[in-house]
Amino acid sequence: MHNLGFALDGAWQVLLAGLALGAGLPILFALGIRSLAWGAGSVAVDETGVTAGARRPAGTALGYTLFAVVIIGVLLGLTFIVASGFGYKLDFSNVVPTLVAK
Amino acid sequence: MAAARQLGHDHRVTETSVILALVVITALAFDFTNGFHDTANAMATSIATKALRPKTAVALSGVLNLVGAFLSVEVALTVTNAVVKIQDKSGAPKAELLADGGSALLLIILAGLVGGIVWNLLTWLLGLPSSSSHALFGGLVGATLAGLGVAGVNWNGDGSKLDGVVGKVLLPAVISPVIAGAVAAVGTWVIFKITTGVAARFTEQGFRWGQIGSASLVSLAHGTNDAQKTMGVITLALIASGHWGDTENIPLWVKVSAAVAIALGTYLGGWRIIRTLGKGITDINPPQGTAAQSGAAAVILASSHLGFALSTTHVATGSVIGSGLGRPGAKVRWAVAGRMVLAWLITLPAAGLVGAAMWYIGDTVGGTAGALVVFTLLVLASGAMYLKSRTGKVDHENVNDDWDGAAPAAAGSSTPVPAAAH
Numbered sequence: 001m002h003n004l005g006f007a008l009d010g011a012w013q014v015l016l017a018g019l020a021l022g023a024g025l026p027i028l029f030a031l032g033i034r035s036l037a038w039g040a041g042s043v044a045v046d047e048t049g050v051t052a053g054a055r056r057p058a059g060t061a062l063g064y065t066l067f068a069v070v071i072i073g074v075l076l077g078l079t080f081i082v083a084s085g086f087g088y089k090l091d092f093s094n095v096v097p098t099l100v101a102k
Numbered sequence: 103m104a105a106a107r108q109l110g111h112d113h114r115v116t117e118t119s120v121i122l123a124l125v126v127i128t129a130l131a132f133d134f135t136n137g138f139h140d141t142a143n144a145m146a147t148s149i150a151t152k153a154l155r156p157k158t159a160v161a162l163s164g165v166l167n168l169v170g171a172f173l174s175v176e177v178a179l180t181v182t183n184a185v186v187k188i189q190d191k192s193g194a195p196k197a198e199l200l201a202d203g204g205s206a207l208l209l210i211i212l213a214g215l216v217g218g219i220v221w222n223l224l225t226w227l228l229g230l231p232s233s234s235s236h237a238l239f240g241g242l243v244g245a246t247l248a249g250l251g252v253a254g255v256n257w258n259g260d261g262s263k264l265d266g267v268v269g270k271v272l273l274p275a276v277i278s279p280v281i282a283g284a285v286a287a288v289g290t291w292v293i294f295k296i297t298t299g300v301a302a303r304f305t306e307q308g309f310r311w312g313q314i315g316s317a318s319l320v321s322l323a324h325g326t327n328d329a330q331k332t333m334g335v336i337t338l339a340l341i342a343s344g345h346w347g348d349t350e351n352i353p354l355w356v357k358v359s360a361a362v363a364i365a366l367g368t369y370l371g372g373w374r375i376i377r378t379l380g381k382g383i384t385d386i387n388p389p390q391g392t393a394a395q396s397g398a399a400a401v402i403l404a405s406s407h408l409g410f411a412l413s414t415t416h417v418a419t420g421s422v423i424g425s426g427l428g429r430p431g432a433k434v435r436w437a438v439a440g441r442m443v444l445a446w447l448i449t450l451p452a453a454g455l456v457g458a459a460m461w462y463i464g465d466t467v468g469g470t471a472g473a474l475v476v477f478t479l480l481v482l483a484s485g486a487m488y489l490k491s492r493t494g495k496v497d498h499e500n501v502n503d504d505w506d507g508a509a510p511a512a513a514g515s516s517t518p519v520p521a522a523a524h
Binding site for chain 2 (some may be wrong): 004007014015021022025026030031040074077080086
């Protein structure tokens with residue numbers, strides 16, 4: 001039965017990481033899209049057409065910031081794949097991700 | 103006298119070389135089926151939502167698989183250790199299997215690979231996304247059971263880590279789709295809450311890129327994970343037959359050929375499976391696709407980081423189902439999902455049966471002739487399934503046809519891939 005223990009132990013870690021990155025990043029992305037739309041002043045548009053609204057630069061800026069966060073997250077993911085292939089791993093123990101030799 | 107012995111030796115070397123060549127060809131063929139069987143995991147949702155045109159999607163996925171295969175410089179020589187005991191911990195083949203130019207070990211690998219390929223092709227014909235890794239492991243387990251008996255199989259590991267058929271195959275198969283499904287369901291549900299009422303010109307374009315990005319990550323991760331397995335198997339065969347002696351490195355030609363095989367397979371595109379995953383399970387729109395692929399990518403990466411072996415297929419399918427559950431108003435076709443889960447359950451034993459049968463045939467005929475017979479059977483079976491696939495063809499042109507409205511394929515209503523005749 002030891003295998004079941006190891007599996008469940010790994011499973012909740014994968015679930016947490018999956019929720020943080022796999023659900024968290026797309027949620028940030030969706031927030032970014034909403035911010036962009038809000039920044040362009042058209043968040044309340046319905047099927048009848050575009051009602052011109054006031055531009056909100058803060059919304060646009062926030063939108064692009066959120067996209068940047070998502071892109072950084074993806075780049076970290078890529079670094080992770082590449083690094084582990086070359087004998088390095090991403091270390092998050094100092095909060096700032098750093099590459100260390102395995 | 104010496105000359106005669108020399109001659110005898112040469113003769114045997116040539117015999118093993120023929121078997122070795124068959125093993126290498128079969129391993130690359132498996133890698134190729136692995137590629138086209140799994141294109142769907144990364145690209146089915148992007149194709150279904152038209153974020154990418156079908157041909158563009160498979161080309162992108164193929165290139166990323168190629169790149170991914172080269173990123174995997176980590177030595178995957180011990181790949182078979184997860185389920186069978188034909189290698190030691192360093193990756194060197196077990197000494198008792200090395201008599202007669204390693205032909206005992208070569209036959210086990212050959213029979214196992216044939217089991218994996220036959221099952222991959224059959225599930226592709228039926229449009230079922232089953233796991234290629236499970237097919238390979240199943241084939242190897244079957245061939246090992248036949249060749250070495252029950253003790254040759256690593257059922258439950260040694261208790262020090264997640265290992266064996268139970269730990270590396272069965273448990274992850276049950277757990278990983280559930281995790282991926284939960285992640286995708288949460289992601290989809292929140293995304294829909296956030297973007298309700300946002301103008302389509304923002305959501306359409308935004309989530310199109312979200313989908314392409316997340317699908318690309320899955321492709322890359324697939325190349326790194328799956329191409330390695332073939333590289334490991336080929337190198338094991340080379341070591342067993344005395345053509346390679348380094349358990350720390352993989353020959354460059356093996357790396358290049360395995361990378362090219364999986365990339366070509368991916369580019370060919372398993373359209374039948376893409377159709378099932380993209381259109382059959384649930385009707386996907388761009389925000390759902392983004393959530394599904396992001397969930398899949400995150401779960402695959404987190405798992406490989408934690409040494410939690412899983413199948414890309416199970417994860418991708420779980421996350422597609424999850425995205426269907428998470429979107430308000432979407433329905434999941436449970437009949438399709440159920441047929442798929444059934445295929446997962448029988449993948450290991452079915453590939454195992456073929457692997458075992460191939461071993462018995464190869465062993466009964468014996469030597470090079472036995473290996474040739476096994477290889478010929480593989481060619482015949484593949485050819486038959488290819489011909490069968492020509493009736494009720496699914497390709498890049500009709501991959502996105504409506505699931506429910508499509509006319510049943512000419513092959514008969516029993517086929518789960520309803521494709522419109524073209």
